[in-house]
Amino acid sequence: xxxxLNSYADPERSYKLAGTLLPWFVCLAIAxxxxxxxxxxxxxxxxxxxxxxxRIIYIHVPAASMSMAAYMGMATASFIGIVWQIKAADWAxxxxxxxxxxxxxxxxxxxxxxxxxxxxxxxxxxxRLTSELVLLFLYLGVIALYASFEDKVLxxxxxxxxxxxxxxxxxxxxxxxxxxxxxHQPATIKITEKSTMTGDMLxxxxxxxxGFGMMIGxxxxxxxxxxxxxxxxMRPWVRALATQEVSK
Amino acid sequence: xxxxxSYTKAFTTLLQRDLRIAIRHRGxxxxxxxxxxxxxxxxxxxxxxxxxxxxxxxPGIIWVAALLASMLSLERLFKADYNDGSLEQMLLSPQPxxxxxxxxxxxxxxxxxxxLILVAPLLAVLLHLDSNSYVALMATLALGTxxxxxxxxxxxxxxxxxxxxxxxxxxxxLPLYIPVLIFATSAIDSASINLPYSGQLxxxxxxxxxxxxxxxxxxxxxxxxxxx
Numbered sequence: 001x002x003x004x005l006n007s008y009a010d011p012e013r014s015y016k017l018a019g020t021l022l023p024w025f026v027c028l029a030i031a032x033x034x035x036x037x038x039x040x041x042x043x044x045x046x047x048x049x050x051x052x053x054x055r056i057i058y059i060h061v062p063a064a065s066m067s068m069a070a071y072m073g074m075a076t077a078s079f080i081g082i083v084w085q086i087k088a089a090d091w092a093x094x095x096x097x098x099x100x101x102x103x104x105x106x107x108x109x110x111x112x113x114x115x116x117x118x119x120x121x122x123x124x125x126x127x128r129l130t131s132e133l134v135l136l137f138l139y140l141g142v143i144a145l146y147a148s149f150e151d152k153v154l155x156x157x158x159x160x161x162x163x164x165x166x167x168x169x170x171x172x173x174x175x176x177x178x179x180x181x182x183x184h185q186p187a188t189i190k191i192t193e194k195s196t197m198t199g200d201m202l203x204x205x206x207x208x209x210x211g212f213g214m215m216i217g218x219x220x221x222x223x224x225x226x227x228x229x230x231x232x233x234m235r236p237w238v239r240a241l242a243t244q245e246v247s248k
Numbered sequence: 249x250x251x252x253x254s255y256t257k258a259f260t261t262l263l264q265r266d267l268r269i270a271i272r273h274r275g276x277x278x279x280x281x282x283x284x285x286x287x288x289x290x291x292x293x294x295x296x297x298x299x300x301x302x303x304x305x306x307p308g309i310i311w312v313a314a315l316l317a318s319m320l321s322l323e324r325l326f327k328a329d330y331n332d333g334s335l336e337q338m339l340l341s342p343q344p345x346x347x348x349x350x351x352x353x354x355x356x357x358x359x360x361x362x363x364l365i366l367v368a369p370l371l372a373v374l375l376h377l378d379s380n381s382y383v384a385l386m387a388t389l390a391l392g393t394x395x396x397x398x399x400x401x402x403x404x405x406x407x408x409x410x411x412x413x414x415x416x417x418x419x420x421x422l423p424l425y426i427p428v429l430i431f432a433t434s435a436i437d438s439a440s441i442n443l444p445y446s447g448q449l450x451x452x453x454x455x456x457x458x459x460x461x462x463x464x465x466x467x468x469x470x471x472x473x474x475x476x
Binding site: 145149151 | 407470
């Protein structure tokens with residue numbers, strides 16, 4: 001098992017694996033987001049209190065949950081990179097960071113747009129919102145730190161330590177609505193008990209959450225492949241690849 | 249390899265060394281303190297001198313100024329040692345890095361955190377802080393400023409090898425400071441309306457213990473990256 005996994009630490013193999021996986025992620029992302037969004041926006045029943053404006057949930061919740069998932073993915077990759085000195089993991093972490101930052105921004109933006117009609121304000125200094133904002137700053141910090149080192153091996157180590165330290169924030173975001181009396185509503189999707197949401201509203205939401213996950217996976221794979229090529233420009237296999245592309 | 253001297257001895261030796269160096273460069277202690285005082289005096293000029301307004305915002309102003317002052321002073325935590333090579337000697341020494349890092353951070357706290365705590369009541373008078381809040385202010389500063397030094401040291405250790413680390417440093421560590429700020433100001437606010445604030449204090453205390461245990465490892469790992 002370990003031997004099999006370790007063989008993917010080799011840049012060439014991980015590059016090719018990312019290439020094989022990419023179409024699957026893209027197809028699944030398009031299919032799931034397509035189905036989930038159409039179902040959610042057009043066919044799901046209207047909320048009795050919020051009317052049609054609740055439908056932004058189909059973007060907001062997937063973006064918010066994926067912003068945390070992407071962070072955990074990035075921190076896990078950094079941890080693997082630091083502990084087992086696997087460079088491919090460092091590149092993966094570096095390629096997730098900007099995607100996570102954008103998805104966090106989307107979560108904050110859609111939240112603000114949803115808050116305006118519902119709460120009557122774009123922004124409140126509430127535990128959930130503030131901790132999500134901190135998450136955005138953490139992503140930006142990781143990106144800035146990675147960019148500021150000339151030596152990308154060191155850059156990945158330094159950014160990785162910051163990413164791991166920042167993991168403290170993730171449970172704070174998750175449980176902020178339970179720990180503090182917050183304007184933001186508590187979780188409606190529950191894994192262990194029955195969700196407090198009717199099925200026709202819930203299924204498209206879950207489909208979209210998975211769709212967003214696939215989309216992030218797909219973009220990460222694209223960025224990962226670019227990162228591998230950028231860091232291995234001098235290797236023979238990359239050169240062979242480049243000459244192949246040119247001669248085609 | 250033999251360690252030579254005990255952990256306690258290593259800790260106190262490095263602590264004394266850092267304190268002695270700082271006493272010989274007194275500006276390093278006073279400049280962040282002056283900055284702290286200046287920032288606090290800017291606010292009444294900016295938002296108007298009405299005592300009611302100032303009473304309301306005093307905890308926030310004092311704490312934000314404390315965050316900024318501690319961040320400014322942090323930059324020098326490892327810089328001189330990095331430049332003259334003694335940081336590498338510390339990394340190479342048989343003593344565990346965690347002990348040495350703790351000594352350095354503790355010295356930094358004595359030099360910047362403690363003066364800040366001592367000056368804070370004076371500034372609180374200037375800002376018409378509610379008389380109920382003084383104890384809370386002192387308690388949150390006493391528990392909170394070591395957390396600032398510990399968390400900040402992670403950021404400094406990550407950026408010490410960079411030539412323009414200053415702005416980056418603020419981007420890295422200010423987000424980590426936010427929880428301390430939230431609980432500290434909330435404790436002072438509770439105190440001003442005679443509510444119990446031991447809950448917030450307990451959380452800041454928990455942060456202190458947590459960072460005391462975990463931050464030295466992160467600082468050590470970061471230093472190894474930076475001196476690579």
